Amino acid sequence: MSTVAKPSKASAAGISADALIRMYRQMLAIRLFEERVNDLYTRALMPGLAHLYIGEEAVAVGICEALRDDDYITSTHRGHGHCLAKGADPKLMFAELLGKEAGYCKGKGGSMHIADPATGNLGANAIVGGSAGIATGAAFASKYLKTGQVTVCFFGEGALGQGVLYEEMNLAQLWTLPVIYACENNMYNEYTHFSETTAGDIIARPAAFGMAAEIVDGQDVRAVYAAASKYVERARRGEGPAFLQLDTYRYRGHHVGDIAREYYRPKTEEQHWVGQRDPVKLHSEWLTSEGIADKSTLDRITAELTADMDAAVEFATSAPYPDPSKVDDDVYA
């Protein structure tokens, strides 16, 4: 990013203007990416389903901004945002979503399995809670190999239902592993409100293992970044794992086909979050009001990203499918 900002409250809060604008760009990239996913689905160009991250962008972006390139993440069925925030190329992502040979996984993974060693992405996971072990294991390796890497395990609050998560938290705390459990609390497990599935307070669960834990406003990218930075650096110093509860909201359906949602959540609730708590809007307003970026800068970013995303979609739609004979490749290393 070229815009250099004058000193402001933001840099006073210890975040550089570069970082602040980069976070805006990344959130917007996710938003534009996901809108195109929805569009591809609606136009019946995308096989299967996809779970959109729209509304939750500040979580992935704020956290990944706190990571090194070689740090690891694990992701979920709702993984496009994590993937992009960690540095993935939208072209290769769209290609994967469409099942094309040029995709990150040669079309073998699809929306729920994008993985990319180059950006430290250990993979999205279609098993709820299924990546808790992988993330904790990567942290184990980083500690054993003394690489200084930190791993972030993203998961939805629904994963609190999976026992393996508690096994991993116990192990991570016992062995002081550099892993951050990032619980994206968007309040719904598919079509069920989390209060119907969750006894007690979420945050009490990691705390029960003696783990550092904090509730963060997941719509405020700066707050997310600040909390993530604190615990990532702590983990990197060898002081152990942490748990972040990131309160957020998914604006769209559980998946692209989930249109009629009123039987499980009220329209007014959606309107509140979309209207009052949009992370992209909130951050862009803050950036301009603080004088860190002016409207023209933000407009230019939007234009750039729109062009990029459209080109990426074009690349993906015109890319070839893998030859059926490739089905037998990659079963074994």
Add this chain to the structure above:
Amino acid sequence: MSTVAKPSKASAAGISADALIRMYRQMLAIRLFEERVNDLYTRALMPGLAHLYIGEEAVAVGICEALRDDDYITSTHRGHGHCLAKGADPKLMFAELLGKEAGYCKGKGGSMHIADPATGNLGANAIVGGSAGIATGAAFASKYLKTGQVTVCFFGEGALGQGVLYEEMNLAQLWTLPVIYACENNMYNEYTHFSETTAGDIIARPAAFGMAAEIVDGQDVRAVYAAASKYVERARRGEGPAFLQLDTYRYRGHHVGDIAREYYRPKTEEQHWVGQRDPVKLHSEWLTSEGIADKSTLDRITAELTADMDAAVEFATSAPYPDPSKVDDDVYA
């Protein structure tokens, strides 16, 4: 029990003399039973292995004294004590331990699988944490069928490593199920001290789900009974589950063959618990010092139980094995 006691601190504490003496008898029964198990093993009369409950008697007895006959329990690999405390017949137990047709499970279960509908025993379980689901499910059924039954799920502190336990605690608390999670903290998971396997405080874990939880001196049968009564009646009233952490100690090896233990726990520690904290001795001393039972009463109980147990062993050793053709029976109901 015939001895009627004069009013005392005990009945002031709300426990009848009958109950107090019955608890002594039950603890002693377990002690004598287990000594004979060890003897059978040493004389190579018992197939497989057994995990002795010696030292932990007050836990099973204090809890089961608080239960109705039709309440349920689930038990563990270290299950003889639970089984006896819930009312099992030593004859049929010994027969099962020796793999005889007359045993509780026709010899098919053995030491780790004694089960008995007549005494509400849903079964011992050789999978650590494996009965958490069964116990919670029985509580679910009792609530649904409005039977007023309560289920106690016994498990060792090692089972805190099993994720399914957290799933069950969450479900039990959410659905207000009448189940008591009785965590027998004897400080060792086989040959590993629990502090090497357990991050944070045990009691914080149920508390994280909003569950009622209490630490109890597991060597004090009256304390165990008092706590169990409180939470069992609470559960029976429909006020939900509870978790008891019962601090205790196993005097013998993890199993009968675990003789040389100094590499994982010091002799002095064993001596302390055996010498200072023996639940049978503590309770018998209290009974006599309070004048609830005199030495001759206790001696008579010892004599009776010794005769019973010896007869039970005799019954079991002389009972026939099942015919090999029976192997195909009972696979399906």
Add this chain to the structure above:
Amino acid sequence: MPETVVGSTHASTVKAREIGFGDAVREAIAEEMRRDPTVVLMGEDVAEAGTTFKVLKGLVEEFGTERIIDTPISEPGFTGIGVGAAMTGMRPIIDIMFGDFMCLIMDQVVNQAAKIHYMSGGKWKCPLVIRATMGATRRSAAQHSQSLHAWPSHIPGLKVVIPSTPADAKGLMKTAIRDDNPVVFFEDKISYTTVKGPVPDEDYAIPFGVADIKRAGTDITLVGTSSMVQVALGAAAMLEEIGVNAEVVDPRTTWPLDEKTLVESAKKTSRCLVIDEGYFRYGVTGEMASVIAEGAFYDLDGPVRRLGAKHVPIPFSPPLEDATVPTERDVFELARQMCNR
């Protein structure tokens, strides 16, 4: 309670309605819930949402949230509850959204539910139904497309149902719910949208261990399971055109297995091909083919042959995924070759 127990080919002989595969399952569950108040169903998003596949829509309205129960995302946890409740007077149905999640509940199913009757010397019973889905071709990728029915079929103490038609699904689900043992019931999820068929109006149940001859023939036996029954029937139609008269046999339950019908059919036709949608290796075709080969060896013209899904994780990309599951053409080609045409 009026009830007809019917075996094979009933659907063509009684008054029937045309309904979908999922509807048939729902009807069976609803009817059993009406008949027996101890039947409850629990799983993720089964109540208001009526499952992710919308198959149970309407049940919560009739039976309430006390009996159609939404759970946390705790497959081992609520399966365990099912086991305990089944032992203590209830007949729970546990809904496992994707059969792939069977991986999470094997301890509850295999070490607990399947064994408690035997381990207790016959004293405790566990009348539990595990409903799970199976099947690929929905572009759901490797963790949402598996057909793992071979696993429970390997475990003594379990019964395993893999219905292929609405009528079978309904009649077998009723038997599953009434059975005193743990039953794993696999529904091919593509059937929800692609399979319709006649279902008798009357109350009926189909016994386990009775194979159904879905098409009588003389030249070759095609043993098909679940979605592969439809594929076998399609291939049979193609074979007809080249003068090969194929018999299509649907075992309907992998355990108990109707060995007699399988063997008799193979003896009659002297050629047999077994087709299943699970991973090819160490799957159910190996057992079925062995049973048939052992029983019909001296009547066979050639070895029993097998087709399963390719032995690869299920890929996402449509052309790749489509290459993994046996097709009508695959079956036709192999059968043709076996018949020397």
Add this chain to the structure above:
Amino acid sequence: MPETVVGSTHASTVKAREIGFGDAVREAIAEEMRRDPTVVLMGEDVAEAGTTFKVLKGLVEEFGTERIIDTPISEPGFTGIGVGAAMTGMRPIIDIMFGDFMCLIMDQVVNQAAKIHYMSGGKWKCPLVIRATMGATRRSAAQHSQSLHAWPSHIPGLKVVIPSTPADAKGLMKTAIRDDNPVVFFEDKISYTTVKGPVPDEDYAIPFGVADIKRAGTDITLVGTSSMVQVALGAAAMLEEIGVNAEVVDPRTTWPLDEKTLVESAKKTSRCLVIDEGYFRYGVTGEMASVIAEGAFYDLDGPVRRLGAKHVPIPFSPPLEDATVPTERDVFELARQMCNR
């Protein structure tokens, strides 16, 4: 690093020592840990206790608790750590005390470890070894006696090893640790106390997918796995006495499977019996028998026959348990019958 890759019958041709089955496994692990610092082993009571079976005694003294790691009783948890660590530069060995606990870790093994290479289009690797035990006759009852090797054998992406001798166990464990894929390695736990054998002094590894002819013969092929190899050899000795010369073939790995050696042997002898200690139905014998029947059909005198454990949960009582596992006499009787003696 000097290393000899040897296939079958090496043990008889090189300088060797007589050691126990468990010692062989420990030696393999120790040697690989010396050679590669990224190899670590974790499980319950593996360090000071050297496992419940005492098989790994001494390793923690050499490698320290950083590399021989005691875990909580969290099989899914530490298996998951193994998967993640394997993906990020290590070669972990996960110790699953009793194979029955495989039921707890199938999600980690099947949905994660086995699929990550494929799902990522070949980008991530998972060089993980899962050591688990199998086998009955120890009076350990239904939850501690199962032989569940059929399950992972069914899953593409996994390799599965079932060694029968110390030499094989050592050579195959080395290959398992060096393999870039998840490998499930089953040790028959009764072997720890009952099986001793010659193990080459030199450093060697045995490739996967190479069956070993444990005894050459001409009249009947006995395919035995794990503990059943010894049973087959015992039966072969009995058969010898009645003039039947049996060949005993040990596949050593269920996947990859050395189909060629199995089929060639059956073609040569014209009779084949497959023996395995897992539950009989839908177990590994079905696949092996089918492969052999398909490949050798026209050379066979009769159907390929199979023996497995009885299809019942493993009972505790000695006379009952002993009735579940195929014995030398069972194999002898069936083989004799197959040879019309």
